[in-house]
Amino acid sequence: MSSFLNIAGVSKRYGDVQALNNVSIDIRENEFFALLGPSGCGKTTLLRALAGLESLDSGVVTLANEDLLSVPANKRPVNLMFQSYALFPHLNVYDNVAYGLRREKLDKTEIDQRVHDVLKTVALIDQKDRRPSQLSGGQKQRVALARAIVKRPKILLLDEPLSALDKKVRSEMQLELKRLQHEAGITFIIVTHDQEEAMSIADRIALMDKGVVVQIATPVEMYSAPKTKFVADFIGTSNLFAGTLGSGTITVQGKSLPTPVTALSAGAKAVLVLRPEDISLGIAGTISGTLVSSNFYGGSSLLFFDCGFEQLVKVSCALNQVPPVGSTCHLSWSASDSILLADA
Amino acid sequence: MALAVKSEGRDAIKRRALLSRAVFLVPGLTYITAFMLIPLGFIIAYTFLSRGTYGGIEFIFTAENYTRALDSLYLGVLIKSILIASTTTILAFLIGFPVAYAITKLPTNRQNLLLVLIVLPFWTNFLIRTYAWIVLLNTQGFLNKGLINMGVISQPLELLYKPSAIVLGLLYAYIPLMILPIYSALVRIDPAMKEAAINLGATPAQAFRQVTLPLALPGVLVGAIFVFVPSVGNFIVPELLGGGKTIMVGNLIRDQFLKARDWPFGSVLALSMVIMLLMLFFIQARVNRRVLGDARA
Numbered sequence: 001m002s003s004f005l006n007i008a009g010v011s012k013r014y015g016d017v018q019a020l021n022n023v024s025i026d027i028r029e030n031e032f033f034a035l036l037g038p039s040g041c042g043k044t045t046l047l048r049a050l051a052g053l054e055s056l057d058s059g060v061v062t063l064a065n066e067d068l069l070s071v072p073a074n075k076r077p078v079n080l081m082f083q084s085y086a087l088f089p090h091l092n093v094y095d096n097v098a099y100g101l102r103r104e105k106l107d108k109t110e111i112d113q114r115v116h117d118v119l120k121t122v123a124l125i126d127q128k129d130r131r132p133s134q135l136s137g138g139q140k141q142r143v144a145l146a147r148a149i150v151k152r153p154k155i156l157l158l159d160e161p162l163s164a165l166d167k168k169v170r171s172e173m174q175l176e177l178k179r180l181q182h183e184a185g186i187t188f189i190i191v192t193h194d195q196e197e198a199m200s201i202a203d204r205i206a207l208m209d210k211g212v213v214v215q216i217a218t219p220v221e222m223y224s225a226p227k228t229k230f231v232a233d234f235i236g237t238s239n240l241f242a243g244t245l246g247s248g249t250i251t252v253q254g255k256s257l258p259t260p261v262t263a264l265s266a267g268a269k270a271v272l273v274l275r276p277e278d279i280s281l282g283i284a285g286t287i288s289g290t291l292v293s294s295n296f297y298g299g300s301s302l303l304f305f306d307c308g309f310e311q312l313v314k315v316s317c318a319l320n321q322v323p324p325v326g327s328t329c330h331l332s333w334s335a336s337d338s339i340l341l342a343d344a
Numbered sequence: 345m346a347l348a349v350k351s352e353g354r355d356a357i358k359r360r361a362l363l364s365r366a367v368f369l370v371p372g373l374t375y376i377t378a379f380m381l382i383p384l385g386f387i388i389a390y391t392f393l394s395r396g397t398y399g400g401i402e403f404i405f406t407a408e409n410y411t412r413a414l415d416s417l418y419l420g421v422l423i424k425s426i427l428i429a430s431t432t433t434i435l436a437f438l439i440g441f442p443v444a445y446a447i448t449k450l451p452t453n454r455q456n457l458l459l460v461l462i463v464l465p466f467w468t469n470f471l472i473r474t475y476a477w478i479v480l481l482n483t484q485g486f487l488n489k490g491l492i493n494m495g496v497i498s499q500p501l502e503l504l505y506k507p508s509a510i511v512l513g514l515l516y517a518y519i520p521l522m523i524l525p526i527y528s529a530l531v532r533i534d535p536a537m538k539e540a541a542i543n544l545g546a547t548p549a550q551a552f553r554q555v556t557l558p559l560a561l562p563g564v565l566v567g568a569i570f571v572f573v574p575s576v577g578n579f580i581v582p583e584l585l586g587g588g589k590t591i592m593v594g595n596l597i598r599d600q601f602l603k604a605r606d607w608p609f610g611s612v613l614a615l616s617m618v619i620m621l622l623m624l625f626f627i628q629a630r631v632n633r634r635v636l637g638d639a640r641a
Binding site for chain 1: 546
């Protein structure tokens with residue numbers, strides 16, 4: 001598929017801080033794309049630059065092969081849903097949603113039609129005369145969404161759209177966003193620091209750290225084949241063992257662990273990544289340890305073992321198989337399930 | 345039994361909460377009652393009584409004070425006062441809004457410095473500051489001398505003792521009261537509001553007019569009342585800069601009490617001012633609710 005939004009070599013510096021460092025991302029049409037990363041990684045700066053609210057020092061951004069950066073902010077076919085929602089408190093729901101269409105000088109009947117349609121889509125037609133101050137958090141969020149999509153942008157940018165909502169409403173809204181994205185046929189770019197959210201909602205993710213794109217991949221790829229230690233650590237839960245490579249083994253804090261097939265040469269510094277669900281408990285195993293605590297997560301539990309490493313080893317375990325705390329267990333895994341990464 | 349004890353305990357808690365609220369309200373309520381409501385009651389009572397020969401009042405009921413207030417002479421003074429105060433208020437807005445807006449665009453420490461500078465004149469006596477304008481504006485004053493020396497004018501300008509001088513004096517005195525509330529309204533607007541408007545297709549000018557300005561309106565109204573109220577009732581500035589030629593309602597009220605010794609009529613004039621100000625506050629509260637919605641809902 002051809003590139004729709006092409007971000008090439010984009011950089012931005014604020015004083016001493018390099019907010020964006022030579023960032024290049026290709027985003028496809030109708031894609032649900034997530035910019036993921038810890039706070040201060042540059043994801044919001046990039047989003048605001050796409051909306052024209054922030055200028056860039058260098059780099060090129062094209063949308064459908066046309067230069068985007070030379071288009072003034074109020075003329076870009078790009079709408080942003082603000083983290084604070086930024087609903088106009090002096091206007092009711094209807095006028096908030098109609099605001100953007102009125103700026104396009106569309107005729108009244110068309111505006112009315114489109115506002116009604118979108119308010120039906122987000123199930124807020126009964127609240128159309130309410131002021132933002134009279135709405136719940138979830139309703140405000142839906143007004144903000146309606147106000148952005150009613151413009152039929154080529155790209156919808158969402159800045160931490162769900163962070164202000166409580167957990168239950170958030171997962172409902174995740175589904176809602178996916179459905180809307182599908183129905184509207186709009187390219188969505190979401191900024192989030194919540195890896196679970198990015199994983200569950202996005203088609204592809206760009207993981208950023210300190211102004212640099214670390215990896216661009218689908219959620220499954222990113223989970224199963226992290227490119228760096230940062231990715232392995234940020235995405236999902238994992239056990240990271242840093243050590244020195246031998247032949248077929250890695251020496252971690254004096255203990256030798258088996259490694260998968262690798263191109264790295266013996267003697268190199270490396271990190272062995274082991275996901276909790278790839279480790280099983282048994283009578284015999286690669287390492288043994290004492291169960292320190294177990295955290296219950298509904299269907300399964302996350303167990304913490306003291307195996308003589310500096311860090312506790314995390315193992316996920318079916319609920320009915322959790323051993324008593326304090327008992328000694330053997331931990332085993334297949335070396336091919338583990339991931340070996342060079343340690344910079 | 346246990347339940348009864350429990351509900352009794354809850355009542356006690358409720359009672360204590362009410363009591364503590366009352367304790368905090370007492371000083372304020374006492375003040376307002378003693379220095380506002382009771383005097384206002386006297387004023388209202390005076391309006392229906394007759395004047396005493398040497399000031400004070402006589403307990404003879406009459407409505408004549410009210411009919412007298414409708415005399416074109418006094419109505420004219422009232423209208424002139426309102427015109428002067430309105431002009432002052434509008435000018436204060438036109439000058440004060442850009443100033444307040446510009447201050448919000450500066451770094452925070454600069455903002456605080458400028459706000460202090462704006463309030464600074466209040467630390468000097470009001471009378472002295474008003475006298476200073478006489479020194480500046482009279483025919484032998486700094487301004488006229490300066491302009492003559494520069495060759496801009498040959499004859500000194502008559503700047504003092506006319507309505508425009510009063511407006512200038514009031515404007516100078518009360519413009520900080522316009523700037524501060526507008527500033528505080530502007531600074532509280534989420535910057536994302538304007539960005540959202542631009543993102544939705546508004547030009548910066550439209551974003552300002554349709555979003556920033558309406559959201560600052562409550563501050564503008566507070567500022568307008570803060571400027572209008574002391575201006576309309578002012579008697580020092582018209583006396584000093586108006587040269588007594590332009591009598592405003594403040595002078596009139598003072599004269600009724602201190603010179604004409606007609607307390608009942610002075611009371612009618614004072615009451616009419618109070619009613620006018622109450623109406624202004626009422627309008628302001630309504631606009632506030634319109635702009636901000638019922639935020640407590």
